Amino acid sequence: MAIISEAMKKMKGYKLHIVKTGKYKTNTIVWKMKAPLNEDDATFRAILPYVLQSSSDRYPSTTALRSYLDELYGATLFVDLAKKGEYHIISFSIEVANEKFLSDPAPLLKKAFEFFAEILRNPHANGQAFDKETVDKEKRTLKQRIQAVYDDKMRYSNFRLVEEMCKGEPYAIPVNGELEKVDDINAKNLYEYYERAFSEDELDLYVIGDIVEDEVIEIADSLLQFNEREPQVSASYIPEKKPEVHEVIEEQDVKQGKLNIGYRTNITYGDADYYALQLFNGIFGGFSHSKLFINVREKASLAYYAASRLESHKGLLMVMSGIDRKNYQQAVTIIKEQMEAMKNGDFTEPEIEQTKAVTINQMLETIDTARGLVEVFYHSVVAGTLVDLDEWLENTRQVSKEDIVAAAQKVDLDTIYFLTGMEVGKSEEN
Structure with missing residues (x-):
């Protein structure tokens, strides 16, 4: 029996996915919009x-919108953006109490659906343009979100690794768009994009x-x-293996260096x-018992x-570590050695079993929440390939050591990126 x-x-213009379960005391509605990543649209x-x-x-x-959510017994509305492979995904979700657990028999699910439809189909607009004040406010907030990546050096170094590694590929486009393009957005052209997205995106x-189904x-x-x-199908980019590893060292006024290493796995979900x-x-x-954690840290x-x-959808593996400048070469060497150990099968059956247990437990924890599910x-x-949960769990349990070594053989080192502090004697201006 399936977990x-x-x-x-199939509905009119979208696919409806119904997951009937008594696992949660709430009902959750999630709307997904998928389109190929491209520079012209990402910031919109x-x-x-x-x-x-x-x-x-x-x-x-x-205020009025949030007040109505409170009337729905504290329903929550949430939006999100993500990159999955060469696709840009917009998500809307609303979580509302299941009326079965309330003394009030009000049809909360229907009310939540009506509210959801209102948000998606009846925006605050005059038919040709969004409300200007709302757009201007969200433009300021978007600029702050983009700037936050530059201020958080861990996120920034990961962003820079992807930018260097995937140069010329859609995956290099930032999930939050580009700062210099925010000011080009206005109430009218954003509304035009809204209409295009809802007529062209793949909707789920x-x-x-x-x-009740x-x-x-x-x-x-x-x-x-x-x-x-x-x-819309995104162009599939399979770059040729680079003749030599791309190495980038960037200096900023940072106290702790960030070493990020990118590999092409040549395997996707x-x-x-x-x-x-x-x-x-x-x-x-991936875990606290892993080779990187034990040997490098x-x-x-x-x-x-x-x-x-x-x-998983782009076929990348990324190593993240925080090191001192003086340890750069040694850290790179030890990380490379751990990769070679994996390719040579230098790991034990108990390590495999422990990793299977932690991987499966992580999946079960993920599906403990409706949004995770x-x-x-x-x-x-x-x-574009249906993988159900039982299949995923069974296939994970069946993996052998030989399978892991075979997967390791496909992994190629691509780019090494190191964000480090200034050399002694250098000023910030230099």
């Missing part, structure tokens, strides 16, 4: 969900909770209808060897932190 599964129905997409969630035609101020609606279909069909569209790649990453740098005392993570299911939409 938890989704029923999918970065501001659009925030403009839509701040006010609507019926609730023309943020998830409803999760203790719900037919009722959800009826409500969704009555409130949300869009023109039919063909899914939905591939047969993706499960082996996940376990490879867990043993290499604990044994050699070279790093304040050392870990790795996968970008949606993210897991949505991987299949992005990959």
Whole structure:
């Protein structure tokens, strides 16, 4: 019997995913909009969900909108942006109490749906342009979000690694768009983009909770209808292996160096060897028992932190560590040695079993929340390959040491990026 599964129905212009479960005391509605990453649209997409969630035609101020959410027993509205592979994803979600647990029999799910439709389809606009004051406010906030990446050196160094590693590829485009393009946005051209996004994006609606499937279909069909569209497919970029490793050293006024190393895994979500790649990453740098943590941080005392993570849809593995300038070469050498150890099968069956247990437990923790569950299911939409949870768990359990070594053989070192403090004698101006 499946742990938890989704029923999918084709609606007018979008796909409806219904996850019926008594696991949560709330019902959650999540709206996903997917389009290929491109420079012209990224900054528009970065501001659009925030403009839509701040006010609507019926609730023309943020205060009025939030006040109505309070009336829905403290329902929460949340928006998010993400890059998954070469796609830019906008998400809206609303979580509302399940009326079954309340003494008030008000149809909360339907009211939440109506509110959701209001946010998406009836923005605070005059038909040709958004409310100027709202757009100007969100432009200021977007600039702050973009600037925050530069101020947080851990995030900045990861951003710079991707920028250097994926130069010329859509994945290099920042999720929040570009600072210099924010001022080009106005109430009119953003509204034009809004109309285009809702007519061209691939749209998916998830409803999760203790719900009645037919009722959800009826409500969704009555409130949300869009023109039919063909899914936009992002160009698939498979760069040639670089003849030599790209190395970038950047100096700023920072106290702690940030060493970020990027590898091409040549494996993406939905591939047969993706499960082996996940376990490879867990043993290499994904968890506290991994080689990077033990050998770079604990044994050699070279790093304040050392870990790795996968970008599953782009086929990247990224190592993040914080080190002193003087330890740069030694840290790079030890990290390379850990990769070679993985390629040579220098890890044990107990390490594999521990990594399987932690990986599976991490997945089960993720699906403990409705939004986490949606993210897991949505991987299949992005990959264009259906992977259900039971299949994922079983395939992870079945991975052998030979499978992990085979996945490791496909991993190629691409770029080394080091953000470091100024050399002694250099001033900030220099």
